[in-house]
Amino acid sequence: MIPNPTNALRSAFQAAIDQANPETAVARYITTPSKSAEGRLIVIAAGKAAPAMLRGTMAYLGHDIEALCVTHKENQDFIENIPFFKSGHPIPDEVGLEATQKIAEILTTTTVKDHVIALISGGASALLPAPANGITLADKQALNSALLASGLDIVEMNMIRQQVSTLKGGGLLSQAAPAPVSAYILSDVVGDDLRAIASGPTVAPLGTKTSARKRLQQVGAWEALPASIRAHLQGPDVNNRLPNATNILVGSNRQSVEAAASLLRSAFNVVQMDEPLIGDVRIAAQTVITTLNNFAPINAPTAIVWGGETTVQLRGNGRGGRNQEMALLVAQHLNAHHPSQAVNFLSGGTDGRDGPTDAAGAIVDADTWQRITVAGLDPVALLENNDSYAALQASGDLLITGATGTNVADIQILMIRP
Numbered sequence: 001m002i003p004n005p006t007n008a009l010r011s012a013f014q015a016a017i018d019q020a021n022p023e024t025a026v027a028r029y030i031t032t033p034s035k036s037a038e039g040r041l042i043v044i045a046a047g048k049a050a051p052a053m054l055r056g057t058m059a060y061l062g063h064d065i066e067a068l069c070v071t072h073k074e075n076q077d078f079i080e081n082i083p084f085f086k087s088g089h090p091i092p093d094e095v096g097l098e099a100t101q102k103i104a105e106i107l108t109t110t111t112v113k114d115h116v117i118a119l120i121s122g123g124a125s126a127l128l129p130a131p132a133n134g135i136t137l138a139d140k141q142a143l144n145s146a147l148l149a150s151g152l153d154i155v156e157m158n159m160i161r162q163q164v165s166t167l168k169g170g171g172l173l174s175q176a177a178p179a180p181v182s183a184y185i186l187s188d189v190v191g192d193d194l195r196a197i198a199s200g201p202t203v204a205p206l207g208t209k210t211s212a213r214k215r216l217q218q219v220g221a222w223e224a225l226p227a228s229i230r231a232h233l234q235g236p237d238v239n240n241r242l243p244n245a246t247n248i249l250v251g252s253n254r255q256s257v258e259a260a261a262s263l264l265r266s267a268f269n270v271v272q273m274d275e276p277l278i279g280d281v282r283i284a285a286q287t288v289i290t291t292l293n294n295f296a297p298i299n300a301p302t303a304i305v306w307g308g309e310t311t312v313q314l315r316g317n318g319r320g321g322r323n324q325e326m327a328l329l330v331a332q333h334l335n336a337h338h339p340s341q342a343v344n345f346l347s348g349g350t351d352g353r354d355g356p357t358d359a360a361g362a363i364v365d366a367d368t369w370q371r372i373t374v375a376g377l378d379p380v381a382l383l384e385n386n387d388s389y390a391a392l393q394a395s396g397d398l399l400i401t402g403a404t405g406t407n408v409a410d411i412q413i414l415m416i417r418p
Helices: 005-019 022-027 050-061 094-107 137-148 154-162 171-176 209-218 227-233 253-264 281-295 322-337 368-374 379-384 388-395
Strands: 041-046 066-072 084-087 115-120 181-186 246-251 269-272 277-280 302-311 342-349 361-365 410-417
Touching: 005 253, 005 302, 005 342, 005 361, 005 410, 022 050, 022 181, 022 246, 041 050, 041 094, 050 066, 050 115, 050 181, 066 094, 084 094, 094 171, 137 154, 137 227, 154 209, 171 181, 209 227, 253 269, 253 302, 253 410, 277 281, 281 302, 281 322, 281 410, 302 322, 322 342, 322 361, 322 368, 322 379, 322 388, 322 410, 361 388, 368 379, 368 388, 379 388
Parallel strands: 041 066, 041 115, 066 084, 115 181, 181 246, 269 302, 277 302
Antiparallel strands: 302 410, 342 361, 342 410
């Protein structure tokens, strides 16, 4: 018996989230660090998954640690007797700035007898704004807004962020020296380049001031940046030698894709795509559409699973996110070309939050477009205004999970039934 497609998609998406459970992910890899008997064990947890990663670490190491946790405002988790900072994401705020100052204060007291454990997950880049000399928090906020509207992918954005920060691009290593550092990293970056995850606080940077400046100029964002940031990026490139660190990847988008695919195999012919859905969301949506056209018609229920992380070029002032916009673009195609076909499509962010909304993404079908129209809205106009949230709210197709406590980028599933 073929399961209800919406329920099957939700279950597969939840399996992807569960695979990236930060608490169990850390437990799979953590070991007792070396330190002198009189030395301190310092744990810095930062990112959307920080509380759960810290809890998993404490379950193994106990409570005889000096810890600090930085996560996003929507995360209601807490751990008794641990200082928590709930800071802004995707735009950094004063709480995040205070957190980076506190981290610097702690790390400047380390000695070679201590050991620093960094628990890093997606979102930490925006959650930990540590402006370089001469740059204010307002300047960094303006930079982040420009990056989010630029269409740059997460790797390029983090390459630029590294160049205007004292914590990113290995900055945490420099601050922690001479204490050794072990980092446990939950990857929200497709391809798992450790330099890009959370802007790489425990690894070398992705680029230089020169490469950051050139990329900003190429996408037309340079002239709109604050003068302090432009001046900083016009300075000389610096190649500082960083201390060594032990960096361990504990969870990834790829692992979560495999978990979603595994759950669906009992009822569907499952195809796990090797190429992630990345880049401009309109191009990625076309990849989904082309895949649908290549597979249809089918003789057996089929589920095609991708991982990835797309970007959105802002054209309007509506609300939404990359996953909602991709789902709406696919729904538009289904309405026009497959109105009677049994097709469902899920696109969701594993952190449970797509853009500045309370939705993780959406689950759409061939009737989604029509439901928006029946509700009295113009889906074409909403799409052009980047207002996918309003459109999908009207059709009843938003995927709302609440904050998941993890973040390993996005999952897409195309489900086709005979």
